Amino acid sequence: MNKPAHNMIPVTILTGFLGSGKTTLLNRILKENHGMKIAVIENEFGEEGVDNDLLMQNDQENIVEMNNGCLCCTVRGDLVRILGEMAAKRLAGTIKFDRVVIETTGMADPGPVAQTFFVDDLVAESFILDAVITVVDAKHGMQQLDEHREIQQQVGFADRILLSKTDLCTEDDVTALKRRLVKMNARAEMMISEFGVAPIDKLLDVRGFNLNSILDIAPDFLDEDKHTHNDEIQSFVFKSTKAFDGQKFEEFMGSVTQVYGPDMLRYKGILNIKASDRRALFQGVHMLMGLDWGRKWEPSEKKESKIVFIGRKLPKEFITQGLELCLAR
CATH class of the missing domain: 3.30.1220.10 (CobW-like, C-terminal domain)
Structure with missing residues (x-):
């Protein structure tokens, strides 16, 4: 895990359980006028992917340019191959982008995707992993955490946790969920994201995988919790x-x-x-x-x-x- 060179392309992994709202967030990133050229990779998505009209494409070209300059790409095959192609096209000047956001499927463990950036030499030459962002549905989060180990892994890997649908919950419910998430991951900063609205500057350049980044540990991590959950993570x-x-x-x-x-x-x-x-x-x-x-x-x-x-x-x-x-x- 070497220090990034200045010309490295930062990568954000966006994860979250089915229906958590990560695609809504992604659509905002793809359409908002933030002035950044972001390449978004959809890693094997189903019917809940980015708006289908954004992804009309022919067989030869799997990269689509958005109105705000963002690029969107669907990965049907190997992520390593796609990243390699994108880095080569960027070097050749045929496409321009400053950073990459990878959306994983709702049932995916982000671990193998994260490891790609350290294990594969060709990927590690061009890309630097910045952070894993996990979106959690506040309305259904407690039940999902009880029933699905995938969401526990997504929470465990996170550098940032975004809580969606808090408007559908009581304040007590949100507090209880936050406490549970802190027990599972004491170092991820938590923030509210309603309808995909989140401060983009808080999601990018997190430096969560940088050795020099601040080691944040939730201050109330060791507080006694009335609700005990037998979470695997x-x-x-x-x-x-x-x-x-x-x-x-x-x-x-x-x-x-x-x-x-x-x-x-x-x-x-x-x-x-x-x-x-x-x-x-x-x-x-x-x-x-x-x-x-x-x-x-x-x-x-x-x-x-x-x-x-x-x-x-x-x-x-x-x-x-x-x-x-x-x-x-």
Whole structure:
């Protein structure tokens, strides 16, 4: 997970359960006069896709230009191939766009799409993953979270969570849903999005996958919750003011990802490493893990390690105890 070069194309993954309102949001992005050239990729959509009249196309060309300069493309085949073609056309000057938004299907786990940007060398040369945005239907969210593991994965992967249809709910219902979502993902910022209205500047350049991005953890994350839900996806935070032994940390986390990687959706942290005056920045997706050096610790700053883990039924005690053993003696 290297630092992006200036000419890298930022990519946003837009996900959300069937009927959550992500397509309404996408249509706004495609039509609004925001002055940005955004290429939107619809990754295998059914009847709930972008307005069909926007996608009238011939067999030779699968990229359609919108009135506001955005491009829309449907992916019937391989996402890697489409991204490669788009990057080549952009380089050749035959199409122009500044960033990409990929909409996944309502039943999709965004994990494999996210991994594409780290695993495939050709994609990683041109594109940098900016963030995963998840739209949650506030009216039906509680029930959907109970019944579908896909929506739990979508929430777990999110850098931003947009709540739609809050106008159809009581304030108490929205509060209860927010608390549940925070328990599942302690680091995603939440915002309301009615009828696809959302501040575009809050959805783009989030730098959620950038090692230097701020590690936001919901302040009320550990508050007692009257409503307990046995969600598969949960998050927990490890904190310590003691310095880590860097080698022990890397070895332990390497073994953890080998065993639990498929169930580790996102994990991210700032580390205080012994004998270093710089903050170590750490994050991972499933088994892919990256560590980099950040800025120097400020003299007035408390040198505290802080890591958030988001995943499916992760062994919290085992991971926490293992990390304690990695602290320098």
